[in-house]
Amino acid sequence: MRFGVGTGSFRAPVRYGLRAALLATVLVIPQAGADTLQDALVKTYQSNPQLLAERANLRATDEEVSQAIAQWRPRISINADYAKIHSESKTDGLPRSLARTEPWSADVTATQTVFAGGRILAQRRQADASVSAGRARLRSTEQSVFLDTISSYMNVVRDESVLKLNEANVGLLKKQLEAAQARFDVGEITRTDVAQAEARLAAGLASETSSQAALKASRLAFERSVGEAPGTLDTKPPVPALPETEVQAREIANVQNPALVGARAQEDAARYGIDFAVGQMLPTVTVQASYGRSGQERGPAETIGDDTRLLATAIVPLYQGGAEWSAVRQAKEINNRARLSVEDARRATDEGVQNAWEAYRAARSSSEANRQQVKAAEIAFEGVQQEQEVGSRTTLDVLNQQQELLNARVALVRTERDEVVASYSLLSAVGKLTAQDLELPVQVYDPVENYDMQTWRPFGGATYEK
Known part of the structure; x- marks a missing residue:
């Protein structure tokens, strides 16, 4: 073990340089004018083709009501x-x-x-139920594209942070390799120590390359959802207001979850289908x-x-070969299937809410645990560096502790992302991840407007697009 002025002359600068670089990777300060998550959701709401297509599909479904009403007209x-x-x-x-x-x-x-044996009235009611189901599908699509946008937004934030951490780690490893080579040149350490630093640098470069590819994929996913490439993103989007208890979340979902609402509307449509089939015999x-x-x-x-x-x-009609009775039996079984589908949707909704609730709790707890882990890893890394100064720690000890610190910071970045996404996933599970519920600064699409405009319209081919 060697001590002396010559040894400290290059150890101390390297040590303090590494410490400063590490601290720089932790302080991720949101830039003024950064694009917020709300900005991304607004752009998604206004331009996402999947959402716009579902609106057009609902407007087409509205025409079924108009066609049913037309049966009353001369x-x-x-x-x-x-x-x-x-x-x-x-x-x-x-x-x-x-x-x-x-x-x-x-x-x-x-x-x-x-x-007409009640067929026209049944057809009108069936069409109205189909419209209700279509509105539920639109709400479900809106939630789906919003959740995609939120996930891709947070993925970009996560992957940018991970890339910065890996880039900083590579810079630190290069400095450590230089320091190890200098110490080897004066005979303080062996060639093995230098090789360990070289191996760790190669691994760091590989991680940097992987994080670059992951960031590229996340940016492309963001562009697909939002319609434009991400700029400078706000790295700390707020967590939305959530139900206070799991029971409250399940109660809200029972009323607002679009999958469950849509299943109930489909059951109504199937029930009116029985009336229509019976009307064929009148x-x-x-x-x-x-x-x-x-x-x-x-x-x-x-x-x-x-x-x-x-x-x-x-x-x-007196006798039609039995086809009319077959149609009635078929309509009853379709209604039976729709009724069972409601129960299945209710169970799936309840399961989804509970899973989303637990996922959010787990992500929040993991974030807090990882913050403590980062603090402990920073203290440990500082201690290992100091112990290396007096020769009680090897180069490998420093490299290992540096990797532990990097892993802790990457884990924290990932769990912070998971916490935000899990919170919005919970909103989606209960049925409140919509532009109206999020109070986005947009003109909310009102499906009733097209319904009122078109259903009683006796002629004209112009459509309403918004």
């Missing part, structure tokens, strides 16, 4: 025809006979369904009124006639 048609007929006849011994006639006709017919009564005019020109003469009709028709 059907009006106009028919017209016109012809020119040239005929020629010849009888033996008589001159050839030529004739030209121009018959024409036009009529307008209006047909009104008076009674009478149908229609009333038809028509007015027509026809004429025919034959040479200089023209004949014109008017025709006015009022017709009531009743169709009573």
Whole structure:
């Protein structure tokens, strides 16, 4: 063991340089003007194609109500025809006979369904239930794309921090290798110590490369969700307000979880499907009124006639080969399946809330434990460096403790990411991860607006896009 002025002349500067560099990697200060998580969610809400496509899908579902309502309205048609007929006849011994006639006709017919066995009402109610299910799907899609954005946002924050830690670690390892080489040159340590420093540097470079690739993938995922590449991100987004207890979370989910809400709406639609099937076996009564005019020109003469009709028709199905009864049985089984799907959705929702609650608790506890681990690792690293100064610790001891400190800091970065994502996952599980619930500064899409505009619209092909 060697001590002296020569030894301390390069040990102390290296030691304090390493300490300063390590501290610099810990202080991650959010920059002014950084993009916040709220900014990312706003951009997602306004431009995410998956969300916009689901809105269009809901607007298409709204048209099912309009089509059902149309069955109550009269059907009006106009028919017209016109012809020119040239005929020629010849009888033996008589001159050839030529004739030209121009018959024409036009009529307008209006047909009104008076009674359809309740099928039209059932179809309207079934369409309304489908709209409710579609709104639940839209809410589910909104939550899904928001959670994707939050995850990709926090992944970028995490991977940028991990990359900075690995880059700083590589810089420290390079300095340690230089110090080890200098000490080897004066005979204080062996070639083995230098090789250990070289091996640890190679491992650090490999970790740096891996973290660069991970960051690239996270940035691409962010760009896909948000629509643009991430800039400088706020590294400490706030955790949202959450239910106070697990019981409260489960109660909220029972009312608001979109998967459960959608399953209940599908059950309603299936129940009205039974009414529609039964209506196929009931009478149908229609009333038809028509007015027509026809004429025919034959040479200089023209004949014109008017025709006015009022017709009531009743169709009573007696036997259709058993198909109508099969349709009723089928509708009942579809309703039975939908009813069981509600129970399955309820159980899945309850399980999802409990898992999300436990995941958030675990992530929060892990973050606190990792903060304590980082503090302890920093103290240990400082102590090992001091002990190396007096020769009671080897180069490998310092390298190992430095790796422990790096691992602790990386673990803290990861658990802080997990804590934020888990909090929003819990919101998603209860059904409150929406623009309205998060109070985002956007004009919230209102599906009722299109429904009210289009369902009673009797004509016109313009669509409402927003």
